[in-house]
Amino acid sequence: MTVIDNAIYVDGRRVDTPPTLDATFDALEQHGGFAWIGLYRPDAGELDLVADEFGLHALAVEDALSGHQRAKLERYGDTLFAVLRPARYLDETEKVEFGELHLFVGANFIVAVRHAESPHLGQVRHRLEASPDLLARGPLGVFYAIVDQVVDDYEPVLEGLENDVDEIEEQLFSGDAAVPRRIYDLSGEVMEFQRATKPLVQMMTAVRAELEDRGKDDEVALELRRSLRDVLDHVLRVVEKAGEIRETLQNALAVNATLVAQRQNDETQRLTEASLAQTVQTKKISSWAAIIFAPSLITGIYGMNFHYMPELALPWGYPAALLLMFAFGFGLYRVFKKRNWL
Template sequence: MRASLRRATGAREVENARVIVDFALYRDGRRAEGPADFSDALDLARAEGNAFLWVGLHEPTEHEFSLVTSEFGLHPLAVEDALKAHQRPKLEVYADSLFVVLKPVVYDDDADTVTTGELMLFLGDCFVVTVRHGEGSPLAGVRIRLEKEPELLRRGPTAVLYAVGDAVVDQYTEVAALLQDDLNELETEVFAPLGADNRNIAMRIYGFKRQVVEFRRATVPLADPVARLAGTSLPFVDEAARPFFRDVGDHLARANEAVEALDRLLSDILSAHLAQMGVQQNDDMRKISAWAAMAAVPTMIAGVYGMNFEHMPELRQPWGYPAVVALMAGVVLGLHRWFKRKGWL
């Protein structure tokens, strides 16, 4: 494993492409050639003072991560969190590194599902180790963008933390906009006439609400770590980067406001849909009651005349039968007109 890791300098690892995404030495804001060994590269970065290492890993196992842990002196509790994943967004300070957990979010418009990944960052005096779980990570784009901005990359590991956090929060804003578009379509369907196409709207609303809850689990807990980065002094973080993190916090606040608005609007749409269903059911019950009343009157008259009695009105008259039928028809028509005026039919 050590030999495979050492061959990964400056390029995608061939034998361990699944684990090592990239390993590079950055000197004075630019990607540079360096030693193939982690220890030598780290010693070089510390000796020069204007260089740092950036190692990117994807879902490493405990054995695969053990070399990185020993070389960079990562805290075992942070390593355990990075390996097991399923963490809330957080920031923890250890003696030799800073540990940050982010949750990138991706929205599948076709399946109407929100998928969250996990992104862990270890920041030291001259190194950054990123560990990715799941999909939707913006790291590839962040690395390309940073390598085109040497002035920003000169700030070292802090620049990586800022750029990654900014990219993740920008994803939140984009996903919130996509969710809002889909929610507008759902709202239109809710207030459309009831039919076969929208009988399962309540189920869709509940499904949509679950996606928003999943989204909130990624965005809301991140507010505290970003506030700490923007407002307090932390080891391994450049003090001059506070305004940048305040900007990230502002974007995150807007994303959280959008998520809260989506949640409230979903609750309102669900209430409106249930109220609409109740009104529709009441209308259906009135119609059923009206038709039942119109059917009950002739049934009652026919039932009375079907009894075996001799002394009944007009029983012996030749016009008795058509008179009773006419009476039935007249009563039914009268009830029909009355229900029409009442709006029951």
């Protein structure tokens, strides 16, 4: 059964709790006042029954059935149709879960169609039933209380997001490779949160403007405007805080990119220095190998032991060979030294 609760209220008090939707419509005609019907993922038949009774627009009914709507406020004749995006922070997964709530607000009814576990509208109903003065303001008074609950539920979400941002700031300088992905995911949640909260500013402003049209002598309208003004102030704070969190995440992403680039530069510099050091060592080894090669070449030539080698018979051949080896090696040493190879 998708009808969570439904009741008839007169002068701020529950006068009847009909067991079925058909009974609710009959009781509304009998007692007057207004009906508050709460539905949880209703099927087309149930919602069509409500739509036929209260004259709900087909487009609004279609939106309520299909879901997946953006936060908005639309007017169809004498009926307001509002879509709210409640949210809650899941500590176990550190994720934000978004719901969807559709409200049909008329002169003598308010129908709440919920597509998620939050918000807990039962708490709103109990709070209003304990405050007859607020409930006596009619369907718009219920509308205010529901929106107020949705906005209040945004506070724990902001606290959870802020805690995630603090953890990211600690991870930034630890070199954790998962930081960019976490920043990206959290930024997506914040953007979704902004899409849920920003339209509320225009919604509250529009409803207050309609109440102003009733005139200054309407005490109920005056009190509702004051209540909605309080909700609007709260919404503005929520929107501002969400904007600050998103800006912080953008800055964190920029800082992370800078740190990654710095680490890459440091690694490149280290590799360059290592390469330069290796090049210097290679030059030194090559230089000494060339210097040693000079006397090795001469001794190799005269070590062939051929019989007809005229220098072998000369008395000064040995000193001349030594002098040639020394001169050859010393010359190479001077050349390499001049080129900073040694």
